[in-house]
Amino acid sequence: ELVKKMVPGMEKLRFTNTGTEATMHALRTARGYTNKEKFVKFEGQYHGAHDYVLFSTASSPISGMGARRSPIPAQVGSGIPDKIRDYIYCLPFNDFDAVEQCVKDHHNEIATIMVEPCLGNIAGIEPQEGFLAHLKKLCDEYNMVLIFDEVKTGFRLSNGGARETYGVIPHISTYAKSLGNGFPVAAFGGSEEIMNVIGGGGVSHAGTFGANGASMAAAKAVLTILDESPVLENLAERGMRLKNGLDKILTDAGLAHQMSGHPNLQGFLITEKEVKEVRDLVHHDDELYETIMSHMYDRGVWMEDDAREPWFLCEAHTDEIIDETLDKFEESVKEAIA
Ligand SMILES: Cc1ncc(COP(=O)(O)O)c(C=O)c1O
Known part of the structure; x- marks a missing residue:
């Protein structure tokens, strides 16, 4: 029912x-x-x-x-x-x-x-x-x-x-x-x-x-x-903030990229060409993505290092956790491209 x-x-x-x-x-x-x-x-x-x-x-x-x-x-x-x-x-x-x-x-x-x-x-x-x-x-x-x-x-x-x-x-x-x-x-x-x-x-x-x-x-x-209760709407708001934050950090770092997915099931790819389906993944820079995620891990944020696996948000991801993730992401991107 x-x-x-x-x-x-x-x-x-x-x-x-x-x-x-x-x-x-x-x-x-x-x-x-x-x-x-x-x-x-x-x-x-x-x-x-x-x-x-x-x-x-x-x-x-x-x-x-x-x-x-x-x-x-x-x-x-x-x-x-x-x-x-x-x-x-x-x-x-x-x-x-x-x-x-x-x-x-x-x-x-x-x-x-x-x-x-x-x-x-x-x-x-x-x-x-x-x-x-x-x-x-x-x-x-x-x-x-x-x-x-x-x-x-x-x-x-x-x-x-x-x-x-x-x-x-x-x-x-x-x-x-x-x-x-x-x-x-x-x-x-x-x-x-x-x-x-x-x-x-x-x-x-x-x-x-x-x-x-x-x-x-x-x-x-x-x-x-x-x-x-509006659990999923709230998640989407936080997810959007995360998505916009990641987007800005990648843009500021001068990395060509594509943000993808719904805020509750999102991802990004490091690519100069649009990825619309699996075959387009040849344009994505796997190695750089993995390097960024390993720098995240060193800083205490354990992300999946395979870009294919989306970032799933859940109720436990508070605003503070999103802020911390964005801070660590910014540092990790800078280290990866230094
Ligand atoms: C889209 C999709 N369909 C089906 C399945 C299979 O589900 P289960 O692992 O519960 O058998 C998965 C599992 O990840 C999935 O992502």
Whole structure:
């Protein structure tokens, strides 16, 4: 009930334990609903640890993804049956034409487009204006299910997640991380008509610990706090101050850079060219980023030294902590370029 109240267009929801389980069941549900088998995902996006989605993720080498015009799904690690590759189209994020062409060519086989609404595993890079709406339109037109993987964005960007923040309602969304604020709880849901294919000999969804009492109590507590106080709005204000501060320090230091992401899930890249998707990361200066972060570590602020992992804010990050982070960042940048 709380999720339905907070998330626009949420009609029916089922609980799982992990994000992986949520995307796996969402994919099966889309296949069961459309009676089609293949699906589209975007390069640089991570949807969990089941076989179908372990292709061209944020950690895949770009050199293994083939030409931009004819991408090759890059399998993540061994142990995935070879034929699984036949079910997936991996496309560059934010490329309106590539996805439209793929859908026009193959829509008879494509059950779903699964997308992280922003690149939650690459510095939080956001969708270009109209990109998510473009995906929705294609899905509506060609009998495909649009799945937003909101494992990172859900109950983080805003109470309604990417649906609210970007103003596009997909057919299904998946949730995990922030939903339990540390407890193992996840969910998938959306259109009642689509969710109704589950059960009664239709699409299977099962799991010993699904909707277990401890996780439900945790999720209820989290959602109640979010519903009753402006936690995420306050975070966004502090996040914006952090983002503006980092931006100014990098500008003053004369470093070409790109600030990215929503204030609650943000990042920056050291680059002279715009980064819109994973392949553009070749323009980013990994080494300098790592050096700055190691100087931060020496000063007592432990940041992830891989720029792909966004900076996530939480309620514990007070104004004082943000000020201290900015001070240490300024010193670290100066030391790195000295
Ligand atoms: C966008 C996204 N989807 C799915 C998953 C998988 O979630 P879990 O690790 O809970 O299985 C992750 C994990 O980081 C994720 O970032």
